[in-house]
Amino acid sequence: MYPRIVVQMLLGWFVALVSSNIAVGLNSTDQASSETMTINCTIRPVDASVRDKVVRLLETGVKMIEYDLKFEDYPDKVLNTKGVMHFRLSHWVRTMNSQARSLLMLNENYELLSLGAMRIGVEIMEVAMHDEPDGCIGALSVQDTTSLIRETLLYDFKAIDRTQPKPKKSLGNAEHVCNMYVRDDAGYASFVYNCCHYDPDGVLICKDIVREVWMNVLVMFTVFIKILIVLFSPLLIPEKVYLKKFTATEYHYYTKGQEKKTIKVVVTRFPESFDCANKVVKIDRIQSMEYFKTMLNTMKLDKIYEVELNDLRLSVIQRRLLRENCVPVGVFRYLYNNFCRCKIRFTDTLRPCCDQSICGNRNPGFTMVPWHKCLRTFMKLIQIVLLAMPWILRILIYTSFEHDSITQRREVAHTMGLKTPFEGSLTLHLTPFHRIFLICYIILAVDSLVYGALTKAFQEKFKMVIRDCFRDMKEKSKLGVCSWAMNLALVPFDSLGILGFLLVVPFWIILSPLFSVVFIFYFVPTINLTLRLLIQLFIFLCPDSFTLRCKIVKARSEPVNEKLRLNKLSQQENFRQKGDLSKTDLFLQFVVILGVIISFWSLTFLAMECISFFVEVGVYTLIGIIINADVTVRYISVIFLLVLYVRDCFGKVYEKYLNFYKVITSHILEHERDKITDTAQADATCQENTVFRVECENNSKPDIYLMVRDRIIKWQTSGFLVFWGQENTPYFSEKFFFEAVEMKYHGCPGPLYRNIFGTFLELFKLILFLSFFVIVVMAFGDVYNISSTNQMLATVAGGLMPVIFRHVFAGKGTDPTLNTDSVQFQAEFNATLRKFQQSWPVYDIVPIKYRELHSRYSMAVDPNKEEFVDVNGHPRDADNNNDVTEPMLTTSSTHNSLDENEIEVVVDVNDPPRDADNNNDVTEQMLMTSSTDNSSDKNESEVDLVVDVTNFSGRFRAKFVANGSAGSMSMLHEI
Structure with missing residues (x-):
């Protein structure tokens, strides 16, 4: 009885001891192979020349070989389905040194992330394997299969007969064979590589490849970058989008000290009675023109008023201006202006087609859309796609390279009851199709659609x-x-x-x-x-x-x-x-x-x-360049030379245009020195953004020519405007710069496209020379075993020869100089000024005084008090100005009294405000009769500007009548 019990206890203790040893062997870093279950099963490559291929790869200096094993007569995923602890048993890695093993600490997509720099010296081999006897590999456990494959790779695919003594090892002391397995790390699945090798005594030693300190620093750095992006993301938006100096700015054109500047204004309900093509503007389109709208509030209907101007204020977008030391001649700027902003439509070749309707010569019965508007809409869509392209590229990279691996890891962790750790990327942790990302997509899409509508x-x-x-x-x-x-x-x-x-x-x-x-x-x-x-x-x-x-x-x-x-x-x-x-x-x-x-x-x-x-x-990428410096250094030198060539070629073009621009601006400022000096020397607290007009000699065009374009009042200037900022900084028109460079004078750089084409041609020649030289250096370098460093030095020395010849041996000052005192230049410059025209949006029109033609009554405007005074300087309000305000509401003058040569601005107050006591029917009938009787004079009445107030609301008209001219400054602001 007792001996039987003792024997059972000994057997139980022995079984427990063996089980504990197996468990410890699986979880320790020194994993010994189990030989009891694999004695009767061997594996070997189907192709006997695999070992020879490996030897040839080693001779070329590869540092790591990745094996993808496939067994004949088995499904492709037979090894991956044997267990979850050993992750992807079909994928093994052979490393030649510690540098190669450091790659196993990185993201497994290190090739993509490094743009191929880390893939240098890494080879992939697909090896077809065969088991003997047939089917034995399928009967083995996970641990036995792992041990069998590891030993086969450690002996360079030699078939191991376990009944005989082990052959001499074929791997060096620094070479390891590694595979990935899943480790439980405090409830989280940790995917690590386990690398094994035989020591000089023939003992198998296995160790886990764990992240070193610098890798943890890299992960922390990535997280830190994300925090900085979150905290400082508004700084990524260009300042030109929102800063005042880059948006519309108010500039003043003062007429004081010059010849009297006058315009003629008429207020009418019937703009169609006048020949006013491109002269009609609706009152609700007049924004922020306080002085001008206040003046309109006191005028009679269909009466011509001569307005003497004090200040014409312009609303200028800064991107239309150029600083004194900056020229827009970059390649990307040129492409953006011509294609994204559709300025290419102004070329003589494309203008007829761009202005043509998409329906051709047919009239479809609705508003025709020209081709250039379609192009602008298309380019806006292209710009939106380009803005979203970085994220689209990120999604494509995830779906093409990362999705399968991330999904497989998540499934393995779920099977083992473990959580997937966060490794610094929400895209990988949640996937780009998670609910959070989808909500962001929907929000941005809805915002874009709503904004467009x-x-x-x-x-x-x-x-x-x-x-x-x-x-x-x-x-x-x-x-x-x-x-x-x-x-x-x-x-x-x-x-x-x-x-x-x-x-x-x-x-x-x-x-x-x-x-x-x-x-x-x-x-x-x-x-x-x-x-x-x-x-x-x-x-x-x-x-x-x-x-x-x-x-x-x-x-x-x-x-x-x-x-x-x-x-x-x-x-x-x-x-x-x-x-x-x-x-x-x-x-x-x-x-x-x-x-x-x-x-x-x-x-x-x-x-x-x-x-x-x-x-x-x-x-x-930087890490890949550093660890493979012996290979990448020659390519880095070539890239350096290419950047130097591009900068040198296009820098020469930029310098040519900049020197020309400086000469032109200096000439213009010298021409207007007297006007600018008074403004520049004024007190900084009182100084305003000011406009100076540069005219050519014998200019016959009117100084103030108002027109309506895009439903906005604009001043179409003849001549050139100099914009003087509050900081005493001059600005010049970008359009004038591009017209001035085409002056037919020796020293002018000419059209930009011609210089850019010549620069690309010159750059192409340099690239051909560099390519030929690099090929020669690399060819002879491989033949004579020249080191990478010496090849790099030879490439740099030869590649710098064109630059040296251009800047050292070539003569300096080859570009023609610009003589602004010559008669030919003065003639060309005056001709350019004479034909130059540009329109600027009007911010406000400030009059000194105005009077009704053929009348002795006149009123003046005090800009400081925003009130009207008569010719004697006495204030006039709406209550005491019935002779001016009331006729505006009740009287209509005949069109026969209008002199078509005297009218410059016509203001249409269609459907004017009415008092309750006035007879609306009589007023309407009088106005319609006047218009009908004088329809024959429509073609004879040419006007410059018509302000249409057809869209006046009843509430607005009531406030208009109740407040009168005294309240017009605040009331008209609501338009």
């Missing part, structure tokens, strides 16, 4: 809100915030003197939360922009009662604000107030701001993933 006026509101917030975020003084913090931090010393050292530390600790909030708001653009939008949203939504309470609280907390000096910060903040906006306007503002916030964070999320991915690509 909005009216132009609402689009301007949309842009205005965004620009204001971005502008405040960028332009608010960071130095002022630092000054405020410094002054507040030194308060203990100001109050207590040297005793302040006793309280300064507690004082700073108490104020640290305030400092943190203020610094985060002003120095973190993303938070700054988001909070500004939320504050603006709160201002528009909060009721007036709550606003009043906030003002009361602010007044009560004024002593605290003074002690903390918060007023210094609040003075530089200027949020848009709700004012008297209607409920519809408030709702629209709410939709705009909310849409901006959601779209901004959606774009930030996608930009974070996209930019971090390309940063990772850059890091991997």
Whole structure:
């Protein structure tokens, strides 16, 4: 009885001991192969020449070979279905040195991320295997199969007969055979490579390849980049989109000190009675023209007024201007202007086709669309696709290279009951088709469609809100915030003197939360922009009662604000107030701001993933170049020479145009020195953006020629305008620059396309020379075993020869000089000025005085007080000006009294405001009769401008009559 029990206990202890040893062997880094189950099964390659191929690869200096094993008479995934602990048993790696094993620590898509730089010295072999006896590999366990394959690879595909002593090892001491397996790391699946080799004593040693410190630093760096992108993403938007100096700016053209500048204005209800092609503008299209609309409010119907101008204000977009030391002659700028902005339609060859309707000569009965508008729409779509291209490329890379591997890993981790760890990329952790990403796609798509469907006026509101917030975020003084913090931090010393050292530390600790909030708001653009939008949203939504309470609280907390000096910060903040906006306007503002916030964070999320991915690509590429410097150094030298050639060739073109531009601008400024000097020497606080007009000799064209284009009043100038900024910075017209370069004078650079074509031809010749030289160096370098460093030096030395000959041995000053004092240049320059025309949007027209023709009565405008005075200087208001205002509403003059040669501006006040006491029917009948009787004179009445007010609403007309001229400044602003 007892011996039997003892035997059973010994057997149980032996079984437990064996089981524990097997478990320890699987989980330790030194994994011994099991030989009990594999004695009767061997594997060998089907192709006996596999070993010879491996030897040849080793002789070429490869550092790593990847084996993809396939067994005959078995499914392709037979090894992958044997178990989940050993991940992809069909994929094995043979490394020759520690440098190759370091690649196993990286992302398995290191070839793609490094743009192929890390793939240098890495080969892939597909090996067909056969098991003996047939079918034995399928009967083995996972551990036995792993041990069998490992031993076969360690002995270079030799068939191992386990009944005989093991042959001598064929791998070097530094060579390893590795495969990937799944390790439980605190509940998360960790995919690591296990590499094995035989030591000199024939003992099998296996170790896991774990990430080193520098790899963890790389992952942390990637996460840090994402955090920076989130916090500073608004800085990625170009300043030209929202800063004032890059948007429309107001410039003043003063007529003081010059000849009297007058225009003739007529107010009419019937613009069709005049020959006014391209002269009609509706009153609701006149934006922000306060002085001009105030003047219109006091004029009679169908009466000609002669208006003497004091100031003609222009609205100028900065991209139409050039600085004194900048010329737009870059290749990308040239392509953008001609194709994206569709300026190619102005060429003589394409102009007829671009202006032609898409329906040809047929009249379909609706508004015809010219081809150039279709091209502009198409190019806008192309630009949208190009903006989205980085993310589209990221999705394509994921679906083509990363999806299968990520899905397989996720399935293996799920089978083992483990979680997939986050490795720094939400795209890989969630996939680009996750709900979060889909929501971002939908938000951006809906915003784009809604924005495209909005009216132009609402689009301007949309842009205005965004620009204001971005502008405040960028332009608010960071130095002022630092000054405020410094002054507040030194308060203990100001109050207590040297005793302040006793309280300064507690004082700073108490104020640290305030400092943190203020610094985060002003120095973190993303938070700054988001909070500004939320504050603006709160201002528009909060009721007036709550606003009043906030003002009361602010007044009560004024002593605290003074002690903390918060007023210094609040003075530089200027949020848009709700004012008297209607409920519809408030709702629209709410939709705009909310849409901006959601779209901004959606774009930030996608930009974070996209930019971090390309940063990772850059890091991997740099690592690949460094670890394979012996191979990549020659290619780097070639790239360096190509960049040098491109910069040298196109830099020469840029320098040619810049030198010409400097000569032209100096000549223009010297021509207008007297006018500019007075403005430049004025007090900086009083100086304004000013326009100076440069005319050619014997100019017969009118100085002020108003026209209507794109439903906007514009000043079509004859001659050239110099724009003088408040900072005493001159700006010049970009259009004039491109016309001046084509002057037929020795020294002018000529058309840009001709120089760009010549530059590309010259660059092509240099590339041909460089290609020939590189081929020679590499060919003889391989024949005579010249090192990569010497090949690189030879390539650089030979490639620099064209540059040396051009800049050292060639004569300097070969470009023709420009003599601005010559008679030929003066003639060509005057001819260019004479034929040069350009239209500029009018921001406002400020009159000195105006009078009705054939009348002794006249009125003057005081711009400082925004009121009207008569010829004696006495103020005139609407109540005392019935002889001017009332006839406007009740009287219609006959068209026979109009002199067609005297009319320059016609203002149409169709359907004018009426008082309740006036007989509307009689007025309407009188006006219609007057128009009918004088229809014969329609062709004889040529006009320059017609302002149509057909779309006046009843509410607007009532306010127009009730307020009169005195209230016109605020009332007409609503148009």
